[in-house]
Each structure stands twice: as structure tokens, then as C-alpha cells.
Amino acid sequence: MSQVEVDGTKPGSGASFSSAARAAVDALLGPVDAELARRYPGDSGARQPVHTVYVPADVFAADTVSSWGRQALEAFDTHAGTSAELARALGVPDDELLADVHARVRAKLEREPVEDLRIDFEDGYGPRPDAEEDAAAVRAAELIGAAVADGSAPPYIGIRIKCMEAAVRSRGIRTLELFLATLIAGGGLPEGLVLTLPKVTYAEQVTALVRLLEDFERRAGLPAGRIGFEIQIETTQAILGADGRATVARMIEAAEGRATGLHYGTFDYSASCGVSAAYQSMDHPVADHAKAVMQVAAAGTGVRLSDGSTNVVPTGPTEQVHAAWKLHHDLVRRSLARAYYQGWDMHPAHLPTRYVAVYSFYREGLAAAAARLSAYVAKAGGDVMDEPATAKALSGYLLRGLDCGAVDPAEVTRLTGLDRKQLDALAGR
Secondary structure, three states: OOOOOOOOOOOOOOOOOHHHHHHHHHHHHHHHHHHHHOOOOOOOOOOOOEEEEEEOOOOOOHHHHHHHHHHHHHHHHHHOHHHHHHHHHHOEEEEEEEHHHHHHHHHHHHHOOOOEEEEOOOOOOOOOOHHHHHHHHHHHHHHHHHHHHHOOOOOOOEEOOOOOOOOOHHHHHHHHHHHHHHHHHOOOOOOOOOEEEOOOOOOHHHHHHHHHHHHHHHHHHOOOOOOEEEEOOOOOOHHHHOOOHHHHHHHHHHHOOOOEEEEEEEHHHHHHOOOOOHOOOOOOHHHHHHHHHHHHHOOOOOEEEEEEOOOOOOOOOOOHHHHHHHHHHHHHHHHHOOOOOOOOOOOHHHHHHHHHHHHHHHHHHHHHHHHHHHHHOOOOOOOOOOOOOHHHHHHHHHHHHHHHOOOHHHHHHHHHHHHHHHHHHHHHO
């Protein structure tokens, strides 16, 4: 059997790679390696909320979260008090899975009805006198600070400011300044703080917010990069620029590592495409195209995705509530299947079907996902030969289910033989 020298040269043969060639490859690809690491750091491993609740700034109060929970429970108990009634509303089988989901959702609505709350100073709030919006920005920060201090705040909370277009730019910046300054004065920025920048059309608008945040951090003595933000995709210019390039990818780059999410705006985007009001929906073809572009642009960057909302509100007689619930449930399930694990909820009565859809999604696939992951770890093979990328997806699926409460740590460990730390490692977190 022939031997090979340490440098890869086989004695008596010129058919090999020289050390110089290998060094040249490393020199060539070194910058590429660094660029890949910078642009595509992967998922942060932090919890992603399953939804964002939007509340106008003038409506937000100290009891908003608990009030939404009470209203959601009332709707759930009134119109789907049993799993049989829930099955009738959604057109799904009344089986053991649904009975389990029904009980878990009710407990979720009691324990943690809202995972992410956005206090809206944009469309949901509208134009107000400056003094009124100034006071509302300070009040929002004070209420958030109090909620964080007493433990009643949801895991994620923040504001949506007005956009960076000329007509409202100064007003949006002023609101953001007052909000952040009040939080700092009251004890500091909460861990789950989220800011949302709406109606972005050009990457320079993202850069503008980055520069403002850099300045604020420096003046407030905060670590550089402490404050991140979401980018709302609500205009056609955010998807396709005048030069024919995918603008959303440039926006992620312009955020300089501060972008935490891309949120799709169903109705603004549909309207910008000329879609009639009656057909504006999360499942319209223009929505699917925009969200597919967003998905590819965000892949591997660590920027999370959120779908939009439905404006059909589950109120009125039971038959009307059930129809709205079925629509909402089916839209959420559709988003989940397309790897959009978050969406907007606009009314307390949307919460029951948000969690029913999410919990069913994770519970019905629990056994199969756990078996596949367990087989992968054990190198046991089976009917499906999974690769590392699939194991990463399976782990991510289980972790998302754990984060929202759809599945329990004990049952995941029992089915997979893996604890949370091991799941995180397989998911690349």
C-alpha cells in the first residue's frame, strides 16, 4: 500500500495538490468565509413569539394583556366550550388530539394570552397633535416599565413608530426618542423590547434608523447594537426595486445586524399591488410572492419572519364567530406549513384559534418528528434517511413547540432521549 507524505505529495507522483495550491485556496476563500459568517450567522436561538398583538397607543393600558386574556377566554368558553364545539367550528375531527389541544389552549389563555405586544403609533393611532403623541409615548414607556417590574409584561413588547417618509419622519423620530428616553430614566430597556419600522421603501430608511439608534446608545451609555428593530414589508418597493433587484435583501444588509424580523403587512402590500379590498388576504398570490422573496432573503441571516393578519373579526352570534374562526385557523395553519411561524392578531377573539392552530401543528407532528430525530441521533436509519439539515429542522420544530407551550419538556425528552441543550445543539443554536 502506497504512502502519502504529510504535505499530501505521493512519492514518485506529480498527481497531487501542492502546499502552495492549498494556501492559495485558503487565501482566496478567507474573505468569503468571513463574509458568510457575517451575513449568515444563523438563528440566535432566542424564543420567537407565535404572534404579535397590535393595540393603538391611545387604547393601551396597564390591564391590556389581562383584558385580552379575559376576552379571549370568554369567547372560547362561549363559542367553543367543549372540544366537540371547537371541532364543529373548525371542521376538524373531535378526537383525542383536539381534546388535548382544547385543554392546553384554555390553560395558555389563562397563563400567557399574549406573547408579543406592539403599541401602535402608526396606522392604528393616526395623526394627533404633537403634545398628545408626546404624552402617549411617555405613558407607553412608563406602563411598559411598570409591567416589566411587576412581571405582568408579555415576553416581548414595544412600539411601532411612524415611517421614515418625509411627511411623518420627524414625528416618528420624536416618539421613538421620548419612548426610549423614558424607559432609560425608569430603569433601563427591557430584555424583550421590540421596535417596528413600518412602510419601508428604500434601504436608506433602514440606515437612517440605525444611525439614530447608534447615536442614542452612545449618548445613553448603552452597548453598541443593544437596540434592534423589525422591518415591515408593506410596499412593492420593499420587494422589488426600480433596478429590478430584491430590495428586502438590501434592507437586511442596511440594518447592520440590528434587524430582528421581517413582518409582512397584508393590507398595505395588497393595496400597493392594486388588489381590490374584497380580495386582500394572507393567501392571495401577491402575498405568497412577497413572502417567498422575504423568506429567501432572510434565510440564514437570523432575521425572523412574520405573516400578516386577517381583518375578519370573530364577533357576533356563534355561527358568525365560528366562520371567522375557521378562516383564521386555516390561514394560520397555512402560514405554519410555509415556515411562517409568527403572525399578527388584531382582536382578542383571534387568540383562541391562533393557539389552536399552533398547538395542533406541533402536537400532531410530535411523535413522528421525535422518532425521526431519535433515529438520526442513534444512526438507526429506518424508513427515512435524514441528513444533518433535516435533523436541524426537526430540532427546531420541537423547540418551537416547547417555547409556546404546545409540547412539554418531559414528553419531548421521553420521545427523543434528548434534553433542551442537546436539541439546541442539533438545531445549530
